[in-house]
Amino acid sequence: xxxxxxxxxxxxxxxxxxxxxxxxxxxxxxxxxxxxxxxxxxxxxxxxxxxxxxxxxxxxxxxxxxxxxxxxxxxxxxxxxxxxxxxxxxxxxxxxxxxxxxx
Numbered sequence: 238x239x240x241x242x243x244x245x246x247x248x249x250x251x252x253x254x255x256x257x258x259x260x261x262x263x264x265x266x267x268x269x270x271x272x273x274x275x276x277x278x279x280x281x282x283x284x285x286x287x288x289x290x291x292x293x294x295x296x297x298x299x300x301x302x303x304x305x306x307x308x309x310x311x312x313x314x315x316x317x318x319x320x321x322x323x324x325x326x327x328x329x330x331x332x333x334x335x336x337x338x339x340x
Contacts, residue, residue, distance in 0.1 A: 244317075245314070248310055248313045248314060248317070249306070249310050251309075251313070252305075252306040252307070252309040252310035252313060253298050253299070253302070253306045255305065255306065255309050256298045256302045256303070256305040256306040256309065257291075257294045257295045257297075257298040257302075258294070259305055260293075260294035260297055260298060260302070260303070260305075261290055261291050261293075261294035261295075264290050264293060264294055265287070265290055268286055268289070268290050270283075
């Protein structure tokens with residue numbers, strides 16, 4: 238893998254991580270606090286709920302997400318190109334596969 242492809246893969250991976258974090262923040266209020274009472278999971282459920290939300294967000298992102306990663310990736314490439322660090326111009330709509338490589 239040449240340096241340009243490695244750079245694109247790294248930026249795509251960072252963009253997907255950002256999308257997963259953003260989705261996690263958006264999903265957190267949906268899960269809110271669990272029900273209180275006899276059938277609730279108690280303290281254990283409260284401890285594990287953030288990890289569940291994080292994994293939902295990561296899984297959603299790995300299956301294509303909602304487009305945040307593609308936009309962030311495109312902007313990162315544009316900024317890098319403007320700084321003169323990348324020999325390739327940013328593509329108008331990068332197609333990012335699950336491994337982080339532009340397809």
